[in-house]
Amino acid sequence: MIDNRNARMNSGMQNNCGGGCNDASCQNLKKKLKIVDFSIIDTALYLNAYPNCAEALEHYHRLIGEKEALVAEINEKCGPMTMYGNKSRTEWNWVDGPWPWEADAN
Amino acid sequence: MWIYEKKLEYPVKIKNPNPKLAQVIISQLGGPDGELAASMRYLHQRYSCPYDEVTGILTDVGTEELAHLEMVAAILHQLTRNMSEEEIKNSPFATYFVDHTAGVYPVAASGVPFDMKYVGVKGDMLTDLYEDLAADATIT
Numbered sequence: 412m413i414d415n416r417n418a419r420m421n422s423g424m425q426n427n428c429g430g431g432c433n434d435a436s437c438q439n440l441k442k443k444l445k446i447v448d449f450s451i452i453d454t455a456l457y458l459n460a461y462p463n464c465a466e467a468l469e470h471y472h473r474l475i476g477e478k479e480a481l482v483a484e485i486n487e488k489c490g491p492m493t494m495y496g497n498k499s500r501t502e503w504n505w506v507d508g509p510w511p512w513e514a515d516a517n
Numbered sequence: 518m519w520i521y522e523k524k525l526e527y528p529v530k531i532k533n534p535n536p537k538l539a540q541v542i543i544s545q546l547g548g549p550d551g552e553l554a555a556s557m558r559y560l561h562q563r564y565s566c567p568y569d570e571v572t573g574i575l576t577d578v579g580t581e582e583l584a585h586l587e588m589v590a591a592i593l594h595q596l597t598r599n600m601s602e603e604e605i606k607n608s609p610f611a612t613y614f615v616d617h618t619a620g621v622y623p624v625a626a627s628g629v630p631f632d633m634k635y636v637g638v639k640g641d642m643l644t645d646l647y648e649d650l651a652a653d654a655t656i657t
Binding site: 452 | 526
């Protein structure tokens with residue numbers, strides 16, 4: 412079976428930690444992002460049903476602040492979380508593995 | 518529409534392959550009450566919905582079901598890594614393997630490929646919400 416995945420990473424192209432970064436600190440940052448996103452989703456779904464709940468909206472904004480900080484750090488240090496977050500001017504890290512469905516990414 | 522975030526909504530990390538389990542879980546991918554059916558159902562029902570709050574819920578939950586679809590696919594992908602010939606042959610997964618090997622294909626455990634017939638969209642909000650209750654409240 413042809414396996415050309417991570418060819419760019421293995422070819423020695425460098426960014427902060429060598430291609431799409433998946434070291435322990437990046438895994439830790441991404442875990443924090445997953446946790447805050449999970450809370451945001453629940454809060455947003457609640458607000459869909461109760462759009463006038465001031466307390467929920469305040470909670471939402473607090474969580475969004477946390478998320479934005481994490482995303483900025485991850486985009487900078489680990490590679491883009493979305494197609495819009497590729498910070499490097501020399502590398503297209505968006506296509507770097509591991510992909511979310513692989514065990515290594517979880 | 519469309520932003521893809523490069524992470525699963527909830528982590529999936531499976532140590533050991535298990536095609537027997539994959540054969541059952543696959544209904545959550547391509548079966549009548551699975552995630553693909555759910556996302557198609559909600560995303561299409563929202564167009565005829567007269568209330569913003571409900572349209573919002575259908576949009577957000579419909580796209581969330583796509584995230585769930587990805588998680589189930591991740592489970593199936595990890596359950597079918599590095600299977601031995603024995604493991605494949607001695608499980609009901611063998612029939613799926615004939616046509617798809619270790620690819621992830623939306624099908625029910627019965628072998629019936631995903632069908633849009635599982636989805637009801639009647640253009641009436643209450644009718645559509647009853648359809649949602651029937652599908653999402655089903656215990657498989």
